[in-house]
Amino acid sequence: MLKAIVTVMLKKGIFDPQGRAVQNGLESIGFDMVKGVRVGKQIEIKLSTEDKNAAEKIVHEMCDKMLANPVVESYRFDIVEA
Amino acid sequence: MNWGVLLFPGSNCAEDCFHVVDQVLGEPVRYLWHKDTDLGDVDAIILPGGFSYGDHLRPGAIAHFSKAMASVKQFAEDGGLVIGICNGFQILTESRMLPGSLLQNRGLKFLCQDQTLRVENTQSPFTSDFAEGEVFICPIAHNEGNYYADPETIAEMEANGQILFRYSSPEGEVSDATNPNGSINNIAGIINRKGNVVGMMPHPERSADEVLGLSDGKKVFTSMLKHLSAIHS
Numbered sequence: 001m002l003k004a005i006v007t008v009m010l011k012k013g014i015f016d017p018q019g020r021a022v023q024n025g026l027e028s029i030g031f032d033m034v035k036g037v038r039v040g041k042q043i044e045i046k047l048s049t050e051d052k053n054a055a056e057k058i059v060h061e062m063c064d065k066m067l068a069n070p071v072v073e074s075y076r077f078d079i080v081e082a
Numbered sequence: 083m084n085w086g087v088l089l090f091p092g093s094n095c096a097e098d099c100f101h102v103v104d105q106v107l108g109e110p111v112r113y114l115w116h117k118d119t120d121l122g123d124v125d126a127i128i129l130p131g132g133f134s135y136g137d138h139l140r141p142g143a144i145a146h147f148s149k150a151m152a153s154v155k156q157f158a159e160d161g162g163l164v165i166g167i168c169n170g171f172q173i174l175t176e177s178r179m180l181p182g183s184l185l186q187n188r189g190l191k192f193l194c195q196d197q198t199l200r201v202e203n204t205q206s207p208f209t210s211d212f213a214e215g216e217v218f219i220c221p222i223a224h225n226e227g228n229y230y231a232d233p234e235t236i237a238e239m240e241a242n243g244q245i246l247f248r249y250s251s252p253e254g255e256v257s258d259a260t261n262p263n264g265s266i267n268n269i270a271g272i273i274n275r276k277g278n279v280v281g282m283m284p285h286p287e288r289s290a291d292e293v294l295g296l297s298d299g300k301k302v303f304t305s306m307l308k309h310l311s312a313i314h315s
Contacts, residue, residue: 010185014230015264017190066147069140069176071183072230 002047003082004059008068008075009040043067046082055079083310085111086124088154088170090145095131095167098287102303103128106290109307116148125310126163127154129170131223131285141184141226142172151177163207163306164279168224171271171281180274180281181239182231184224188264192225196296197262197284199270200250203243206273207309208280211301217254218298220247220284222262222270227283229265229272236266247271247282 010016016038023037045062047055059077068075085103087096096113103111114121116134121127135144145151151173158164158179166174174180187193199220201212212218231239239245247270251260261268263283271282286299 014185015188017186017188017264021190066143067139069143069183071175071181071232072185 001082002049002052002055003080004045004047004055004077005080006043006045006059006063006067006075006077007040008043008063008073009038011072011074014072047079052079083109083125083307083314084123085109085126085128086114086121087111087128087130088114088116088150089130090116090132090134090148090173092134092136093130093132093169095169095285095287098285099128099130099167102287102290102300106300107303107307114150116145116150118150119153121150121153121157124157124162125314126165126306127157129154129164129166129173130287131168131170134169134173137169137226140172140176141169142174142176145169145173146176155179158274158279161276161278163310165208165302165306166279166281167285167287168227168283171283172226174279174281179279180272181235182229182272184226184283185228185230185264186226187224187228187262192223193227193262194223195221195262197222197270198250198252198260199247199284200254200256202245202248203273205243206246206277206280206305208273208302208305209246210308211305215254216298217250217252218301219289219296220286220299221288221296222284224263224283227263227265229269229283231266239272240267242275244273244275245269245271246273246280247284
């Protein structure tokens with residue numbers, strides 16, 4: 001069995017208020033090295049296949065269709081052993 | 083005219099919409115269910131606010147794949163009037179029936195307040211009963227109402243008069259100070275290019291009955307009725 005680990009982020013240039021709030025929080029407790037924070041989400045999907053190529057193809061399809069909204073989000077993923 | 087209010091698991095403004103059509107307009111209305119494929123004989127469809135499918139993944143993202151939405155798309159392609167309010171607007175952008183997307187409010191807070199809107203275009207089936215540049219109060223209640231589209235899309239929509247409502251001051255001034263959620267160009271409501279599908283974050287159904295003290299939102303529904311009556315006469 002394989003597992004897809006999908007990361008969905010707001011596209012570059014789109015303001016991420018949650019990331020800004022986290023950044024402000026980190027700065028306020030003294031992490032003055034912080035220069036930017038973006039918050040996204042991770043989605044893990046177990047797949048009933050051993051074929052990595054097939055898995056990649058199907059996960060792309062899932063992302064394009066539902067997991068990410070291409071108007072505002074980008075995605076990337078890794079396929080690993082479950 | 084026959085109106086339909088589409089119910090998803092998690093819709094919570096459907097009864098208000100139903101009430102406005104039934105009691106304020108005095109028109110026949112019924113609920114449509116998200117599993118319906120045949121929407122029956124309807125002339126206008128309202129996608130109400132709420133938290134369809136718990137807002138999971140993204141607001142509207144799951145509702146977009148419901149059986150009924152495929153029929154709503156077909157209904158709109160055939161020229162039927164569709165209005166999505168709040169979560170209904172989010173469903174319409176997720177379905178690509180309207181351009182852009184609704185992001186989280188820039189202030190990170192759920193906003194629940196009366197809001198003044200300025201009417202930007204009265205030449206639509208949804209706004210013809212408003213006066214040019216009219217300012218009215220319409221409540222907002224959302225966490226993801228921050229309208230975004232890429233600059234080319236925004237320019238195209240502005241040029242085509244697709245912006246119907248903007249967040250404004252009571253005097254009708256539109257500025258960053260009158261923008262509650264960070265929406266580009268203070269956009270509160272838009273219409274598709276074809277002119278039969280509208281999405282708006284504010285709730286006209288909550289300001290459509292005299293008993294509530296706010297009734298200008300009614301004009302959205304009376305405009306729709308006027309349009310439907312004209313094409314059916």
